[in-house]
Every structure is written in C-alpha cells, then in structure tokens.
Amino acid sequence: MTKKSDPILIDKLADAARRGSISRRSFMHHSLAAGMTASAATGLWTRSANAQPRKGGTFKVGMHDGNSSDTHDPGTYVSRQQIYLAHQYRSYLTLIEPDGTLGPDLATDWSANEDASVWTFELNPNATFHSGKPVTSTDVVASLNHHRGDDSTSAAKALLTSVTNIETDGDNTVVVSLESGLADLPWLLTDYHLAIVPANEDGTANWQSGDGSGPYRIDDGEWGVSWKLSRHEGWHLEGAYFDKLEMLVLNDPNARQTALVTGDVDAVSLIDLKTSALLQRDPNIEVENVPSAAAITMPMFCDTAPYDDVNVRNALKLAMDRDEIIEKIAFGAATKGNDFHHSPAMPYWPEDIPQREYDPDQAKSLLKKAGHDSLSVNIHTADSVFSGAVDMCVLYSEQAKQAGIDVKVIREPNDGYYSDVWLKESFTAVSWGARPTPDVMYSLAYKSDADWNESRWQNERFNELLIQAKAELDNELRAEMYREMALLARNDGGTIIPMFNNFVYARRSNVMRGESLAASWELDGARAPSRWWFAG
Amino acid sequence: MGDILGLIGRRLGLGLIILLVISVIIFFMVELLPGDIAQAVLGQGATEENLRALRKEMGLDQPAIVRYLEWLGGAVTLDFGNSIVTDERVTTLIGDRFMNTLFLASYAAVIAVPFAIILGVIVALLRNSIFDRVANVMTLTSISSPEFFLGYILILYFAVKWSMFPAISSLSEGMSFWALLERTFLPALTLVLVVTAHMMRMTRAAIINLLASPYIEMARLKGTPPWKVIVRHALPNAWAPIINVVALNLAYLITGVVLVEVVFVYPGIGQALVDAVSKRDFPVVQASCLIFAATFILLNLAADVGAILTNPRLRHPK
Numbered sequence: 001m002t003k004k005s006d007p008i009l010i011d012k013l014a015d016a017a018r019r020g021s022i023s024r025r026s027f028m029h030h031s032l033a034a035g036m037t038a039s040a041a042t043g044l045w046t047r048s049a050n051a052q053p054r055k056g057g058t059f060k061v062g063m064h065d066g067n068s069s070d071t072h073d074p075g076t077y078v079s080r081q082q083i084y085l086a087h088q089y090r091s092y093l094t095l096i097e098p099d100g101t102l103g104p105d106l107a108t109d110w111s112a113n114e115d116a117s118v119w120t121f122e123l124n125p126n127a128t129f130h131s132g133k134p135v136t137s138t139d140v141v142a143s144l145n146h147h148r149g150d151d152s153t154s155a156a157k158a159l160l161t162s163v164t165n166i167e168t169d170g171d172n173t174v175v176v177s178l179e180s181g182l183a184d185l186p187w188l189l190t191d192y193h194l195a196i197v198p199a200n201e202d203g204t205a206n207w208q209s210g211d212g213s214g215p216y217r218i219d220d221g222e223w224g225v226s227w228k229l230s231r232h233e234g235w236h237l238e239g240a241y242f243d244k245l246e247m248l249v250l251n252d253p254n255a256r257q258t259a260l261v262t263g264d265v266d267a268v269s270l271i272d273l274k275t276s277a278l279l280q281r282d283p284n285i286e287v288e289n290v291p292s293a294a295a296i297t298m299p300m301f302c303d304t305a306p307y308d309d310v311n312v313r314n315a316l317k318l319a320m321d322r323d324e325i326i327e328k329i330a331f332g333a334a335t336k337g338n339d340f341h342h343s344p345a346m347p348y349w350p351e352d353i354p355q356r357e358y359d360p361d362q363a364k365s366l367l368k369k370a371g372h373d374s375l376s377v378n379i380h381t382a383d384s385v386f387s388g389a390v391d392m393c394v395l396y397s398e399q400a401k402q403a404g405i406d407v408k409v410i411r412e413p414n415d416g417y418y419s420d421v422w423l424k425e426s427f428t429a430v431s432w433g434a435r436p437t438p439d440v441m442y443s444l445a446y447k448s449d450a451d452w453n454e455s456r457w458q459n460e461r462f463n464e465l466l467i468q469a470k471a472e473l474d475n476e477l478r479a480e481m482y483r484e485m486a487l488l489a490r491n492d493g494g495t496i497i498p499m500f501n502n503f504v505y506a507r508r509s510n511v512m513r514g515e516s517l518a519a520s521w522e523l524d525g526a527r528a529p530s531r532w533w534f535a536g
Numbered sequence: 537m538g539d540i541l542g543l544i545g546r547r548l549g550l551g552l553i554i555l556l557v558i559s560v561i562i563f564f565m566v567e568l569l570p571g572d573i574a575q576a577v578l579g580q581g582a583t584e585e586n587l588r589a590l591r592k593e594m595g596l597d598q599p600a601i602v603r604y605l606e607w608l609g610g611a612v613t614l615d616f617g618n619s620i621v622t623d624e625r626v627t628t629l630i631g632d633r634f635m636n637t638l639f640l641a642s643y644a645a646v647i648a649v650p651f652a653i654i655l656g657v658i659v660a661l662l663r664n665s666i667f668d669r670v671a672n673v674m675t676l677t678s679i680s681s682p683e684f685f686l687g688y689i690l691i692l693y694f695a696v697k698w699s700m701f702p703a704i705s706s707l708s709e710g711m712s713f714w715a716l717l718e719r720t721f722l723p724a725l726t727l728v729l730v731v732t733a734h735m736m737r738m739t740r741a742a743i744i745n746l747l748a749s750p751y752i753e754m755a756r757l758k759g760t761p762p763w764k765v766i767v768r769h770a771l772p773n774a775w776a777p778i779i780n781v782v783a784l785n786l787a788y789l790i791t792g793v794v795l796v797e798v799v800f801v802y803p804g805i806g807q808a809l810v811d812a813v814s815k816r817d818f819p820v821v822q823a824s825c826l827i828f829a830a831t832f833i834l835l836n837l838a839a840d841v842g843a844i845l846t847n848p849r850l851r852h853p854k
Contacts, residue, residue: 067814068812069619069622069812157586224803248704250801254799259801262702
C-alpha cells in the first residue's frame with residue numbers, strides 16, 4: 001500500500017454495508033478511494049454485509065472429549081460431548097449471554113425476597129418440548145429435584161445443598177426456597193447439569209427419552225460417534241439459524257484439525273496450542289482465543305514461615321514474569337493473572353485494579369523489609385496439573401533468581417497429587433476449572449474456614465465482605481464489594497495467579513458470529529449452533 | 537472328509553473352553569483396575585453419598601463372584617446383559633459397531649490378500665532383482681511404521697494436499713455403497729499397507745523354498761516357462777504356510793484396528809472397547825473381548841482346515 005488508509009471513512013463504509021444502504025459496487029469504489037487494497041475491501045464487504053444473521057445450511061461441528069459410554073442423564077454430564085449436546089436439545093432456566101451477562105432461557109423473569117432466600121422464576125409460556133408438550137413448572141421442579149435428595153446420583157448435588165424446597169405456583173411459576181440468602185442462584189442455574197427435561201407422572205425427571213426444549217431436536221445419533229439434529233421450529237428464543245446441525249466426536253486432535261482444514265466440519269471445539277499459529281495462516285480458518293474463568297494458581301501457606309510475612313508473599317508475586325510464562329508455556333493462549341481469583345470472564349470483574357508486573361528490584365526491597373537478604377523456597381508440582389506445569393515452575397524459578405530468590409522445583413508423582421501434595425505442602429501449583437461467579441470461587445477456596453482454603457489465608461474484612469455480598473441484591477454494591485475483596489486478595493492474599501487459560505477453538509471463515517463470544521464454554525458458551533450463521 | 541468334520545467339532549469344543557477361560561481372566565482383570573465404575577462415571581463432582589447411591593443402583597454392592605456367575609448364566613443363553621453405565625443392551629450397543637469393523641476389515645482384506653499374494657509370486661519370480669529389493673523395502677517400511685503414522689501420512693497427501701479422499705470416515709445412514717467405499721478408502725489403505733508385507737514375504741519365502749526341490753528342477757528341465765513353474769508347480773505346495781499367515785493377518789485386521797479407527801474417526805468396535813475399559817463397563821468389555829477371541833479361534837481353525845484341504849498328505853493320513 002502506498003496511500004495511508006483512512007480509518008474513519010472505512011468504519012463508516014462498513015456500517016453502511018451492514019445496514020444494507022450501499023451497493024457492493026459503490027462500496028468497493030469508495031473503499032479503494034479510502035486507501036484500501038482490493039482484497040482487503042472485498043473482505044470487509046463480506047464481513048460487514050454478512051453481519052446480519054441469515055437462516056439456512058447444515059452446520060457441522062467437530063468436538064473433543066466424547067465417549068461411547070455417555071448418556072442423556074443430566075446428573076452424570078461430564079464429557080464435552082454431553083455438555084455441547086445438552087445446550088442444543090435441552091434448555092436451562094437462565095443462560096450466559098455472549099457479553100457475559102445473565103440472560104433468560106426458559107425463565108423470562110426472576111426475583112427474590114429481600115434477603116435473597118426465596119426466589120421466584122417466571123417461565124416462558126411459549127416454550128415447548130420437541131414432542132409438542134409445553135414446558136411447565138412441573139417439569140422444572142422434577143428436573144431440579146433430579147439433583148437433590150438422598151438417593152440422587154447427580155454430580156450437581158453439592159451445588160443445590162442450600163436449597164430447602166422447590167415448588168410450583170401455577171403452570172408457569174417456580175419458587176425456590178433456600179436456607180440462607182444466595183444472590184447468585186440465577187447464575188448457578190446456568191450450570192450444565194441443571195438442564196430441564198419433561199416430568200414423569202410421578203414427579204420424577206424423564207431424562208431417558210432425549211426430549212428437550214432446546215433450539216435443535218435430535219433426529220438421530222450415537223454416543224461417541226455423531227449426532228444429527230434439526231431446528232426446533234417455534235423455539236422460545238431468538239436464533240437457531242441453521243436448518244440442520246451435525247455434531248461429530250473427533251477425539252484425536254489431528255483428525256479434528258484436518259477435518260477443519262479440508263472442510264469436513266465447519267467448526268471445532270479445541271485446537272492444539274502448539275500448532276494454532278500454523279492453522280491461523282490458513283485464510284479459510286478463523287481461530288478464536290477467548291479468555292475463560294479457568295485458572296492456574298500457586299498458593300502459599302500464610303501461616304507458615306517464610307510465607308507468614310506479607311512482604312515475602314508479595315516479593316514472590318513480583319518475581320514472576322507473567323508475560324514470558326504466557327508466551328512460552330501457554331503459547332499466548334492465556335489471560336494475565338493479577339493475584340486475585342476473579343477472571344475477566346466472570347461477572348463483577350473489577351477492571352480498574354492495576355496489573356502486577358515483573359519487578360525484581362521491588363521484590364528485592366520487599367525481602368529486605370522482611371529481613372531476608374536472600375530467600376530459598378520449594379515449589380511442589382506435577383506434570384498432570386496442567387500441560388506445562390513443571391516447565392512453568394522451572395521458568396518461574398529462573399525469573400525469581402533476578403530478585404535474589406532461589407525457587408527449587410520439586411516434581412511430585414502425578415498419582416495422588418491432589419490428595420498427598422495439594423493442601424499439604426506450603427507452596428504448590430494448582431489448576432482450577434471455571435466457576436460461574438466470584439462468590440462460588442471465593443467461598444470454595446478463599447473463605448477462612450473453607451475445606452479447600454489452599455493458602456490458609458485469614459482476612460477478617462474479606463470474609464465479612466464475602467458473606468455480605470452473598471445476599472446482596474444490588475449489583476453495584478456487590479461489584480464494589482468484589483472490587484475490595486479483589487484488592488485484599490491481591491495485596492494481602494497468599495495465592496500467586498500467573499494466568500487464566502483461554503478457550504482456543506476455530507471455525508471456517510464462512511461461518512459468521514456475533515460481536516462477542518460467551519466465555520462459559522468453548523464454541524460461544526456451547527451455544528454456537530444457535531448463535532452463529534453461514535455467510536451468504 | 538469325516539476326519540475334517542471331526543476335527544472341526546473337536547476344535548470348536550476346545551474353542552468354547554478357551555472362551556470361558558478368557559471370560560474369567562477379563563472379568564478379574566477389570567476388577568483389578570484401580571477406582572471403580574461409579575467414580576469413573578461421576579468424575580470430579582462425586583461425593584461419598586452419591587457414589588454409594590450409584591454403586592447400589594449399578595449392583596456393585598454384590599461380591600464379584602456373584603456378579604460374574606450372574607453374567608455367565610446369561611451368556612450361556614446368549615444374553616450378554618446390559619451395559620452398566622448406559623443400561624442399554626450390549627448387543628445393540630456393539631452390534632452396529634462390530635459390523636462396521638467387519639466391513640472395514642473385509643474391505644482391506646479384499647484388496648490386501650490378492651495384492652500381497654500376487655506381489656509375492658512376482659517377487660519370487662524376479663527374486664534378487666531391483667524390483668524384488670524395492671518391493672521388499674517398501675513393504676517392510678510400511679509394516680515397521682506405526683499405523684497412526686501411516687494414517688497421518690495418507691491424510692496429509694490424499695486428503696489435505698490432493699483432496700482426493702475425505703480425511704475423516706464418519707458414516708451416515710442411507711449412504712450409497714460407492715460413497716461408503718470412498719469414505720473408508722484411506723483407513724482401508726492404511727490397513728492394507730500394514731498387513732501386506734507379512735503375507736507377501738511369506739508367499740515369497742514359501743515359493744523360493746520349494747524352488748530347490750527336485751520336481752521343480754524336473755519341470756524346468758522339461759522347458760516349462762518360469763512363471764508356469766511357480767504358479768502351476770510351486771504355488772499349490774506352498775499354500776499351507778500362506779493360508780496360515782493370511783488367517784493371522786485377517787484376525788489382526790479385526791482386532792488391531794483401534795488406532796486406525798481413532799485416526800480416521802471410524803465408528804468401529806475398538807473405540808467402544810477403549811471407552812468401556814476406561815469406564816470399567818464390564819459387560820461391554822467382556823462382549824468385545826469375547827468377539828475378538830472368537831475371531832482368533834475361528835480364523836485359526838479355518839487356517840488349519842484350509843491347510844489340510846490343500847495338502848493331500850494331510851487329507852489322507854496313513
């Protein structure tokens with residue numbers, strides 16, 4: 001390019017193309033005048049003019065992690081195949097929107113009493129199962145009760161322990177009562193186990209039939225192989241642009257990527273980080289790299305020397321070069337941690353907290369303040385914690401040398417790491433799965449009396465705020481509380497958080513998506529089939 | 537002929553005893569695996585309470601020997617029970633998949649067996665020539681590489697670079713036979729490459745071995761052309777070892793395709809077996825393994841019968 005392109009004019013043109021108020025011919029003419037090359041202008045036209053979703057086509061998805069022994073039982077959902085499929089043929093009460101906010105699925109509206117201990121959910125009267133039966137409060141009660149009670153075999157049982165009663169109030173209203181206030185309940189109901197299935201006569205859940213009220217109905221399929229679905233006409237939400245949907249289990253990373261390259265599938269749920277850079281070179285493929293709420297943590301026991309001194313803890317946090325770790329260990333597919341366990345993919349994320357950077361000099365002076373000339377610590381880790389766990393610790397050890405800290409990496413056996421090393425050794429590396437809200441995460445691993453308080457951190461103010469925030473229904477007040485808690489954890493806590501791992505998946509360029517991607521699961525929060533569409 | 541029927545009967549009876557022993561071994565091997573099925577099904581979210589509930593639901597609270605005898609009681613009446621995890625009939629669960637595996641194995645066998653034997657005859661004819669050396673090196677290279685590696689190489693050229701065949705062999709209902717052959721060509725070709733060397737080299741060795749015999753010398757002195765010497769005089773006497781090797785390779789085609797199935801995402805029985813083992817789903821593991829074992833027993837029997845039928849000395853024992 002010889003001319004410098006005019007970004008404002010190009011934006012305006014793209015807007016006009018999106019609205020359809022400009023023809024392709026004059027679009028190209030003006031774009032070239034604005035300094036774009038012909039190929040760039042063609043690309044922009046395609047992208048902008050296709051921003052409006054259109055119906056049609058068969059969308060084929062290749063997914064990882066599917067077994068032939070999977071079942072329709074929502075209580076035992078564990079593989080990605082079950083989770084992705086569940087979001088197509090079944091519905092939930094609430095869902096996470098692409099922008100990360102909480103939105104309606106089957107429930108159009110929800111409200112709580114003053115202390116958030118009784119919640120009322122209004123159901124969408126237009127929602128129907130694929131069999132034609134309307135979705136009523138009886139179905140919702142049966143579906144949620146599937147995860148409660150003494151003989152429930154559900155893995156989601158722990159999630160609903162504080163629920164004392166679930167009852168119907170007419171056909172379209174469900175009332176959930178809890179032991180104590182829980183402002184997060186509507187968020188918890190997005191959990192992938194809590195899918196709504198039809199009720200049997202006797203009030204139990206009929207999960208066996210595979211009937212649901214999701215955007216696509218199952219035509220045919222086999223666990224561990226593939227599923228064929230077609231659009232559920234009259235779905236209660238906006239979307240489901242594809243006529244047909246095919247979901248293939250492609251467990252082998254190579255098979256998955258090859259199928260995407262050759263066009264056998266239109267999108268895949270996971271790509272190999274080591275080769276993602278090569279895949280990005282293919283002009284027919286778009287790689288998505290979406291920050292998630294899954295985290296790598298390195299907890300230190302706050303009641304054990306030398307970590308009982310906050311200056312030592314902060315020196316160890318400053319001695320880490322997170323950028324280098326993300327570049328070399330996660331191949332760029334991670335979001336920088338800031339030493340509080342609250343990812344940008346979670347609600348109430350405080351964005352104005354300054355990022356902690358690598359600063360060996362300041363780390364040195366903090367050590368001096370704590371009365372140490374030099375420091376030697378042991379970090380325990382294992383290969384199975386996550387791919388690159390041992391390498392990350394070795395890299396950290398090199399970085400910490402600059403700050404006069406000698407970090408010895410002790411490699412533990414994979415078997416029994418979480419029973420024999422984690423919560424037993426004073427400094428370890430840990431991998432955490434995504435949790436939907438900061439409350440769930442903090443209650444699980446940062447509350448002073450939590451079983452999994454991995455850093456043995458005791459902070460009175462933090463615990464006070466945690467309990468207050470749990471039942472606080474005013475979102476702004478809540479966000480303010482979580483901000484203060486984040487600052488406390490960052491500046492006083494005993495956990496180094498190097499990074500939050502990203503979801504890395506890919507689609508063919510002729511598949512269009514909305515402006516943002518939900519961060520709850522791969523493939524736009526597992527809802528790509530109802531949110532994406534084919535370019536014309 | 538009566539002798540052969542008697543032999544088949546005796547061998548089938550022996551086969552049943554072998555299957556029984558194998559089923560005991562498999563059952564206790566699955567029992568020995570650490571962890572249990574309830575743990576494997578519920579994963580991370582498991583608590584003591586719902587583990588207990590699930591174990592009870594699956595009947596795991598009964599002692600191992602009782603569970604085995606119950607299964608055996610069903611199996612003698614050809615009722616292989618239900619999968620513990622999905623509660624589906626084992627026969628429906630693995631029936632289609634076994635047919636798929638059988639199809640892929642036959643597809644590969646139909647290409648590989650004639651190809652390997654003809655190639656074997658040709659290299660025996662042109663022994664120690666350049667052609668012989670090249671054919672040997674090529675087939676030995678392909679048998680020495682792991683199947684998944686061969687599969688990846690074929691995918692790279694035939695699917696990605698030349699776009700001749702699909703990279704994944706996902707099947708769908710109502711596919712025409714030709715579409716099916718095209719979809720499964722690459723996995724079949726991989727299997728052909730893996731089994732050819734063994735059969736070809738055995739054919740070559742068996743024929744060359746015979747070429748030193750006096751009756752071949754006689755044929756040659758009569759002025760019979762070399763190809764006729766091999767095809768008409770040497771080959772009939774070389775069948776026995778060739779049939780044995782072919783049978784072994786056919787069994788391998790059925791039981792050894794797990795890696796090829798994974799690479800090409802082919803819905804065969806191998807994948808089902810791997811999933812069942814990782815979930816400790818004993819009835820499915822048992823049924824799959826017995827199918828494999830029966831395959832070996834039957835093909836070995838077929839090889840012995842074939843060897844007897846092609847050898848008059850064995851057909852009419854003194």
